[in-house]
Amino acid sequence: MNVTIVDYKSGNISSVINSFKEVAQNKVKIEVTSDLKKIKLSDKVVLPGQGSFKSCIDALNTTNGLVETLNEFAINNKKPLLGICVGLQMFADIGYEETETKGLGWIPGKVTKIDSQNGKYKLPHIGWNEINIMKESKIFKNIKDKSHMYFVHSYEFIPNDKNAISATTNYSSNHVCAVEIENIFGTQFHPEKSDKIGLKIIDNFMSL
């Protein structure tokens, strides 16, 4: 089996690479590339994302055919894809960070700034927070409800269909921190930085 981490120059992905390699050991091949052919041929794809919604979408669009290839992989061929942080946010139709930007549109909804309640809640939401598991998810196998995950973000994904939500976390309000629709998975938190429990999520995704 091979898993491709999409390298589209979206910022620092070395931690994602390290964590997937740690879990994979020699059993699974981890590719880090933006090569469309390799993405098409992989069994699973990881879409990381750091920086702003707009900068990530712009970076995706810089590689000709990348968005189409990801669409084909996740939507037409229904192969497993995991979006992390802004990687998850880009599933939305639209994002409002920096300026209004069109997303991939895989899970209808929008990405807006977390309500700081006039400074009561500091942003970014940085640190370890508990997740509330909302539905049975394959990537949460053997993950206990209220497990701690590491977050760094100021924007939240609000899907139209609440059934897409697999976990929430409480900061200012209960906001979405994981989604799952069929073969499409996303985490707002960083499993690659969430210690052993985060690596377990990565293991679950690789074992799908």
Added chain:
Amino acid sequence: MLKNRIIPCLDVKNGRVVKGINFVDLKDAGDPVEQAKIYSDGGADEICFLDITASNENRDTIYEVVEKTSKKCFVPLTVGGGIRSLEDINKLLNCGADKVSINTAAVQNSKVVIDSSKKFGSQCIVVAIDAKKNGKNWEIFTHGGRNSTGIDAIVYAKKMEECGAGELLITSMDRDGTQVGYDIELMSNISSKVNIPVIASGGVGNLNHLVEGIKLGKASAVLAASIFHYGKHSIKEAKEYLDSKGIPVRI
């Protein structure tokens, strides 16, 4: 609920830990990778390396340390010390650092903070501020606390937030190394005036100081070095103590 973070900090010089945990079962007490692993296994919420390498020819040693650590520790890793340019930041992030802390370079040229937070995202830009009490206010210092600037710490903290810093790491120079506790007044003053998280640093001598940093200093995270060295306190003990005082921590 968001938990308060405990961040152990290791001083690294020429690729070696200067002070450290002196456990008998340590194969190599000066190895930053092994020390960081002990901290992350013990429940540290983040790890911080402060590179205090003085000579330029040994500067590259930190990259190797970061690279090795990031392959063994799967909690956030912050690296500070001697960061001058976007190129330095890029190199550290590529080696596996999750955040960088910028001190002197941010004072000399705030554009470094503006440009780096745009290029890499605010989430990985921590601005470190060394402050010293001066009358009723606090003045910031650069070059590891050697050079005075005449700049007011609170004014500067707000400016760094505007420039795009994701977090502020505030060190009280009056308290650093004294083990008498954080400068609570400084921490709470800055924390209440910015809308980004503040990490308190400088002066921790016992576990109750960590509690004070969070409860009174209003810090989101507490950084400490010496109390975790030489096995005086483990991260686990610190967390259990904070928990017993009603502070939300990840256990």
